[in-house]
Amino acid sequence: MSVNPVPEGHHTVTPYLAVDDAAAAIEFYGRAFGATEQGRMTGPDGSVAHASIQIGDSRVMLSDPYPQGSARPPKQLGGTTCVMFLYVEDTDAFYRRAVDAGATATMPPDDMFWGDRFAQVGDPFGHVWQIATHKEDLSAEEMAERGRQAMAQMS
Numbered sequence: 001m002s003v004n005p006v007p008e009g010h011h012t013v014t015p016y017l018a019v020d021d022a023a024a025a026i027e028f029y030g031r032a033f034g035a036t037e038q039g040r041m042t043g044p045d046g047s048v049a050h051a052s053i054q055i056g057d058s059r060v061m062l063s064d065p066y067p068q069g070s071a072r073p074p075k076q077l078g079g080t081t082c083v084m085f086l087y088v089e090d091t092d093a094f095y096r097r098a099v100d101a102g103a104t105a106t107m108p109p110d111d112m113f114w115g116d117r118f119a120q121v122g123d124p125f126g127h128v129w130q131i132a133t134h135k136e137d138l139s140a141e142e143m144a145e146r147g148r149q150a151m152a153q154m155s
Contacts, residue, residue, distance in 0.1 A: 009038070010059050015084060017062040018071035019125045022048035025062060028124060029053055032101035033086070033094070035060070055086065074126025083128045091133040095119040098129070113146035114138065 006012060019025040026048070029035035035053040043049040047064040065073050074080040088094045092109045099105050103121035106128070112118045115136035121129050138146070 009054070014058075015060050015082070016071060017060060017084075017127060018065045018069060018073045018076075019062050019127070020065065020073045020075055021125070022051060022062050022064045025123070025125050026051055026053060028101060029055070029060075032098040032103050032121075032123070033129070034097075056088065060084070080127055083130055085130045085132065087132055087134065089133065091117040091119050091131050094131050095121065098131070103129070111135065113150040114143060 017025075026035070026037055026040070030037070030053075033055050035055045038052040038054050038059065040051040041049045043064075043066070047066070048062070049066070050061065050063050052059055052061050063069070065071070065076065086094070095105075095109050098121045103123055106122050107118070107120035109117055109119040109131075112132075115138050116132040116134050119131045121131070123129060
């Protein structure tokens with residue numbers, strides 16, 4: 001019997017978040033992003049030693065911080081070292097749901113030069129989530145020109 005090297009339900013790249021109060025984060029991600037818990041291992045002290053959630057077709061792993069771990073929560077670092085990027089069916093509705101659940105609105109939905117409707121929120125645990133719906137396919141030339149125009153407006 002052959003074993004798939006990438007477990008069912010996972011993709012090749014799976015983010016792993018260190019979160020202060022991972023149990024509360026799992027509940028928040030359910031309310032804000034529609035995440036469903038796929039599994040949880042509890043440590044001897046009741047902390048979340050490891051958990052897996054599903055958002056859309058992707059898994060995210062997370063845990064409370066622990067001394068032997070290689071990841072630290074954003075609040076411990078004074079900021080996050082990565083941003084989670086979500087492609088969804090409706091950026092505006094997803095953004096509203098997240099904010100209603102307690103996410104901090106950091107960038108309201110807007111149409112971007114690269115063809116996505118895009119927004120950004122911060123979660124109560126210090127992680128940043130970008131939300132996008134792809135609305136328009138662009139050629140490399142169109143993307144380059146729109147990018148030049150957008151960068152010129154930022155100066």
